[in-house]
Amino acid sequence: MDERIVNGDVGGQVRGVVVLMKKNVLGVNNVAASVVDRVDEFLGRKVALQLIGTAAHPDSAAESCRGKLGKKAYLEDWITKITPMTAAATYNVTFEWSKEMGYPGAFTITNFHHSEFYLKTLTLEDVPGHGRVHFICNSWVYHAECYKKDRIFFANQTYLPSQTPPPLRGYREEELENLRGTGTGKLEEWDRVYDYDIYNDLGDPDKGPEHERPILGGSTEYPYPRRGRTGRPLASSDPRTESRIPAYNSLSIYVPRDERFSHLKMSDFVAYALKSLFQFLVPVLKDLFDKTPDEFDSFEDVLRLYDGATEVSNVTMLEKIRQHIPLETIRELLRSDGEKTYNFPLPHVIKEDKDAWRSDEEFGREMLAGINPVIIQCLQEFPPTSKLNPELYGRQSSKISEEHIIHNLEGLTVAEAIRNNKLYILDHHDSLMPYLRRINTTAAKTYATRTILFLKEDGTLRPIAIELSLPHPEGDHYGAVSRVCTPAEDGVEGTIWLMAKAYVAVDDSGYHQLISHWLNTHASIEPFIIATNRQLSVLHPIHKLLQPHFRDTMNINALARQALICAGGFVEMTVFPGKYSLEMSSMVYKDWVFPEQALPGDLIKRGVAIKDSSCPHGVRLLIEDYPFAVDGLEIWGAIKTWVQDYCNLYYKSDEMVQEDPELQAWWTEIREKGHGDKKDEPWWPTMQSCEELIESCTTIIWVASALHAALNFGQYPYGGYLPNRPATSRRFIPDIGTPAYEEMKLNPEKAYLKTITPQMQGVLGISLVEILSRHSSDEIYLGQRDSPEWTADTEARKAFERFGDRLRETEQKFIDLNNDKRWRNRSGPVKMPYTLLYPSSEIGLTGRGIPNSISI
Template identity: 65%
Template sequence: MADAIETKSVTSSENGSKKMKCEMGEGGRIRGTVVLKKKKTTDFTSFASTVREVGRGLVDRLTGHDLAGKDVSLQFISAVNADPGNELRGKLGKPVHLEDPVNASTCLTSGELAFSLTHHLDQEMGVPGALLIRSNHHSEFFLKTVTLEDVPGHGQIHFVCNSWVYPAQYYTNDRIFFANKTYLPSETPAPLSKYREEELENLRGDGTGERKEWERVYDYACYNDLSEPKKGSKYVRPILGGSSDYPYPRRGRTGRPPTKEDPNVESRLPILQSLSIYVPRDERFSHIKFSDLLAFAVKSVAHFLLPAAEGQFDSTPGEFDNFQEILKIYEGGIKLQKNQFFESIMEEIPSEMLRELLRTDSDGFLKFPTPQVIKEDKSAWRTDEEFAREMLAGVDPIVICCLQEFPRESKLNPENNPEMRVYIEKNLGGLTPDEAIEEKKLFILDHYDILMPFLRGINATSTKTYATRTLLCLKEDGTLKPLAIELILPHPDGDEFGEISKVHMPAKDGIEGSLWDLAKAYVSVNDSGYHQLISHWLRTHAVIEPVVIATNRQLSVLHPIHKLLHPHFRDTMSINGFARQILINAGGALEMTVFPAKFSLEMSSAAYKNWVFPEQALPADLIKRGMAVEDANSRHGLRLVIEDYPFAVDGLEIWFAIETWVRDYCGFYYKNDEMVQEDTELQSWWKELREEGHGDLKDRPWWPKMQSLDELIQTCTIIIWVASALHAAINFGQYPYGGYLPNRPAMSRRFLPKEGTPEYEELETNREKAFLKTVTPQLQTLLGISLVEILSKHSPDEVYLGQRDTPEWTSDKAPLLAFERFGKRLEEIEQRIVDMNNDEKWRNRVGPVRLPYTLLYPSSEVGLTGKGIPNSISI
């Protein structure tokens, strides 16, 4: 069932004022308040008849009076007194029911309802530590908080619930929620221990059956749901995970039945049910993000973007003739070519809604916002300086390396083109390559090793591209200068004959300038595919999902590490499930818009073989790539090889802010290494994460042993960094830099033309047209822009690093104060970023396109801002 509900609120001070102040009544009565959210009516209700499974439940007439009375009951559970007749579980209070709605419109946000309740104090029960809730109402609701006021000997008790509650008929056991007190397993009050264990058992499930929408079961599966064998061999992909050939992180299990054609392949949902894919109920999108993704889903199935007829793009390719035609996408719009398929999909959607979904005006013109890379200057993206700068401050700044040797050692082929040394020596200002390496002035963007094993197969499709190596040198002003680009192809007669390599040098004019433009385009094509499939999807989305699953299966909500990490998992399983349905699946949007096409996820799996968890720490990554060296006299103990490396400069500030926060937090609960070793839930979590979630790499020696406080701190810092700052740095610049496709083309369709051919003559006479006929065609451009626009937007309900969706996430004061310090440190970092961007000394921070580097600026407004670090991989 589609989730069309706003489940979270960002503000903290306002949330605090929402508590209904209640007082102790006569006869031992404790007054309290229950806050819940009702379902939202959205603009998509008329669409529900077309996609019933997606649209179900988008409208709900729930009012406060519907739930008052006997429909919903709560039973509080003692944290101090056990019931001998109930296996020493905490004593249960008598059921209490929601009373009349509280008129508190000034205290609640839109869509929230508040109810009063009366808990009758039982001397034998004592202080409550948990509650059971049972609903006999016909519809689910989102339970936000429960608050008891003036509990004798304790004061206020706050239950942060933030969970969907379904009618009791859907549950084997009543739902339980714990007060916001934090306990290590060994410190849990005995009356709550059994409840703690049972709740984890419920979340694990039994590993069988197809999961239902109301369930909250977390379990693992391989990526065996990307293929559609019933559509033929073109839609069959390898199963990722569970084998040495195709290792991969695990994804959330849905339990859908296998296909008839292949029992090892899980059946897929119809495309119009894509947003109904199972994830545990509390992991589903808010209605705001649901609306955005529904918009993209509609775009994706429309014929002008995703044709029903096979080979539509190949038989009648759309072309841009010059860069000015591309600018019309942003300045005037492109007329949609509607047809019978298009009309049949859209016939039930009102014209006003259709225009909003497809960003069209009344005449049917498709429009997009102007990407920041061409806002200030429409041609600066073409300069060599900007081409190089984006390796340090663009959307994929985590690939460039400082050369440690020349030629660079390859795992595939020790031989290198000897011409490369000759070419680059001409531009090193009198230095030899060895001298430049010694002075750390020579850099490389290398896509050879990852791409070459797949290149013959890729080029057998409509793609025609090269594996590329780009050499650059560091200039005195701190910017990078491209020296040469090597374009490599497998030998046409077979691998035993080696490779064909051609080196291109920078040039501006004539045929050499045109060839240099195309060489840079092939580099961008390589990097676009690497970015989407490895830097973005694999290194953030895919590797974090098993962490989400393991945390919910093995760490109780009472556990301090669960409370620390949970905000960094919001929406991740949901966006990954959506991706498997419509983006990374066989024939999906990603395969249509990046050059590896059907080899995309296979290439991602090959990269996972070399993934190393400790190297996901930013300092370790920089050192491995030669972009930093250890230096006790430098800030944070690291010295950057390129002082003006915006991603690394801002990233290190964020990294060490996170690490300090994690160290303060963990140090409050773990006083020594022995406490880490003796934490049964923590050890089970780490064992399962390694052996199940990342099971294909479980025997690698680099995994932390989780035997010390330092190992715990580093592990949690890496997880938070990857889920928040790393993802932000490589995601939210996609539209600012890649929304203008000539700057970051994602595919190429022909090789460099040979002299004497019509293509070569066109390259000499019409440089722009030849360039555009080589890179992404028109319709894939529109789909690609639609995709990166959605991926680059911040929703109104986003929660950013240094924020929580509720201020009462823990009752422990020291962690709250540490978190406050963390927030203030992030504010200081924001100001530092602004100051550096305004300092002309740092030329890589703005560049020729005059686009300031803000991708690691912690906060943001709504929309396409090119800044902001959400807590989690939420899009």
């Protein structure tokens, strides 16, 4: 070490260590890039770094002062360094620096090599007067010609705009301008631009009218959150619609470069997709040897997807499979996860009992602890009413009468049951009825449903009536034609009751996938990601708070637009609304309210909880044994305490919130651009107080982490078994006297399976939810960070450690609750403990774990 540094002198050298990954390490043996890099290095084209000090340049005016720039330094040993194949490599760099240049608050980096690299960190040791200084970068750096401005990175300090050292302010503002872009032109792979656009990329009108879809966002007819702009050319046949990229190039859809999946995440994603595709092909090819290739003939037939009966032993079938998938790929699919290559993993819902899913208790329990536990409401009036416009849709009030349910109320009258908060409803009527006539002209045949449930003394919910409704055959304005089904166990009435529950599951599956899951987590959170990167500097405390909860979301959303929710995509192929799927979610977005995305607000809105200041989270549940709500409130409370502790470090008063220009610009842009179709709503927080900031950030983190986890990672555990969670239905309840009715009497299982999703479509749906329910090997969970030095603020790190400790204690509390036999809804007849809100998880298909972000 230079003596001048040891003695605190003003001049000397500062040694730094850079951690990065070369493209040839991250990619598939990019030999060409590696050779070109070596040529570049010999020609003197190096990686140059330049420190920026907090001492103002003497020639700068006070209002535009810029930090002093140190001399350029270069990475050492680029050619001779032997880089590992699975990890980043470290490189030394030596800077000239002195005390008079101040604190090295930022640095620029220029890449003169042919290929890009992933820059992880820069660490300076023994900076005169400051000691160790750490920079967290986590960014791709391309050739210098790709950028109009130098790439700049800031030390892991945290500053409000007004507290930023003046010599760094200009750099801070300039970097935000770079991230906003110009709003024009096609965005390229290396770009880092965050900008907004409407959903005008779902259809493909150049392929013909059947591929056209409504444009979502930017209109009162089809309001929607905004997505990230790509700048692709418009379609030739419709100048309002963005052209699509070819399916074979789907993985290259634009998102800001640092929002793309990591190499490890992409490898896992592709491997899981190939594995599921292979599992999809096996039963499809096996159909060649089946007498009824389009149908499952019995529940036992469905079970063969999982229990080994489809293990490929037939030489002819294996040869047919190898015609579709090369042998090398088959070998690659033999992963070390312990699962058979040819079979789907056994879904949790049938692991302990193959038939318990049919019970009424399990049907009701899954509304409290299943895939979609966010819809059930307390029934406030009887019979249930509709909010649909009567001039357009006529009389839509429920036909369920007191006679239908009185004998299942444990001696109470309907009025007494309502007064005692004993009646609940799963209502899929109003959201479906406007679309039902059009949906039922396709292969799908389903009903709008209302399900009434009774809260029993043992805490379980029992379904006591299901109303199946269709549009009036003579026109919508004549109202609904409805049929009411009531519980039965035996004979044809028992089969009809099982089918009625299946129609409810179909409606709930579609609503879950399109609204609860896609709209209310994936789509609604993307504008917050864009606004955060456009308006909050990486130096801003709220950027540091929220950034981990945005990881991978723009990438998975872009892939969804390209392959899942687009015209003819996998979602349209596997859920009952088909081509009306996203249009229907737009109609529901009309009722989206940001404060109601907070868990307490959501529970109160649905009437399943009431405000009660004496309770730990300010609300009292009306269903005490409501696993999602019980566990969710614990997680919500932990998140809010962490956010409050963190925000209080930086905002000592409401005036500091009001006078923060970046924060105010961020919140204005979320309202006016990101959720622009909602900008005039009175319910938006005004962001004028610390309380509003804390509540808003808690809500964002809750939606991006715990809510998404609760809605996503149970998809395969519950929905991987098709009879329990069908996504489509294709015929109505048969009429008396028809052959289908006779079949329903003689072979109820076959009649049930001929009503719900057909075999090929069902297996495709199972393949999809298996991919979406897996944790990748690079997942980062709630209470964790990818770097222990994510901030230099000691108090912030201590608060985060307390957050992690609380989450570990909370997980143990959930385990104890699951072991307590008093709480019947936590495991139910299927003996499947509620684990979806356990904070931690292992890799793979676990049915537990809360990732920091919407990463799948």
